[in-house]
Amino acid sequence: KAGVTQTPRYLIKTRGQQVTLSCSPISGHRSVSWYQQTPGQGLQFLFEYFSETQRNKGNFPGRFSGRQFSNSRSEMNVSTLELGDSALYLCASSLERRGTDTQYFGPGTRLTVL
Amino acid sequence: AQSVTQLGSHVSVSEGALVLLRCNYSSSVPPYLFWYVQYPNQGLQLLLKYTSAATLVKGINGFEAEFKKSETSFHLTKPSAHMSDAAEYFCAVSGNSGAGSYQLTFGKGTKLSVIP
Numbered sequence: 001k002a003g004v005t006q007t008p009r010y011l012i013k014t015r016g017q018q019v020t021l022s023c024s025p026i027s028g029h030r031s032v033s034w035y036q037q038t039p040g041q042g043l044q045f046l047f048e049y050f051s052e053t054q055r056n057k058g059n060f061p062g063r064f065s066g067r068q069f070s071n072s073r074s075e076m077n078v079s080t081l082e083l084g085d086s087a088l089y090l091c092a093s094s095l096e097r098r099g100t101d102t103q104y105f106g107p108g109t110r111l112t113v114l
Numbered sequence: 115a116q117s118v119t120q121l122g123s124h125v126s127v128s129e130g131a132l133v134l135l136r137c138n139y140s141s142s143v144p145p146y147l148f149w150y151v152q153y154p155n156q157g158l159q160l161l162l163k164y165t166s167a168a169t170l171v172k173g174i175n176g177f178e179a180e181f182k183k184s185e186t187s188f189h190l191t192k193p194s195a196h197m198s199d200a201a202e203y204f205c206a207v208s209g210n211s212g213a214g215s216y217q218l219t220f221g222k223g224t225k226l227s228v229i230p
Contacts, residue, residue: 043220105157
């Protein structure tokens with residue numbers, strides 16, 4: 001079974017631009033979560049989607065948004081990019097929404113904001 | 115609210131030596147605990163997880179962890195380090211953040227170096 005895929009793998013943008021990242025979960029997985037990883041803050045939860053609805057959101061500004069499609073694929077969008085948005089963005093999928101469910105991670109999209 | 119503390123941002127061991135990576139958690143409810151490994155330029159790979167069954171959990175690549183409620187710990191061990199174990203390791207706790215949503219809260223990570 002194919003793993004979680006994320007596109008693109010690398011992105012370079014300038015301040016003020018917007019960006020869209022894509023995530024395809026493992027087939028059959030219905031929950032998709034997004035995390036931001038930076039050297040200073042570590043891994044931080046962004047949001048979780050299940051059945052096309054955002055179920056939970058981390059402590060990030062409204063510039064960070066996302067959505068999930070009927071096939072469980074998810075996108076996240078960051079508008080008005082800031083230098084501090086440079087990070088590795090990780091997508092994870094899980095079968096359901098139980099605490100015991102393993103979240104399987106994709107390789108990430110590395111975003112650099114200049 | 116839950117939190118995770120990993121003691122030691124960097125750990126160095128000799129090849130063949132015991133690996134011990136420390137993780138302490140804080141959770142108001144019985145926790146679900148995970149260890150993930152991250153190799154350079156890759157995502158996170160699950161090593162093992164504790165879901166309230168056996169307190170000693172065995173994972174992939176010879177790693178295991180023991181859940182100790184009295185010490186609120188979930189330390190990761192491996193009897194004999196291999197060069198291929200050099201990576202960053204993350205401990206995480208899964209807690210119900212409301213509306214039936216479980217999010218992972220991660221520790222800051224421990225970089226493991228293996229000296230030949």
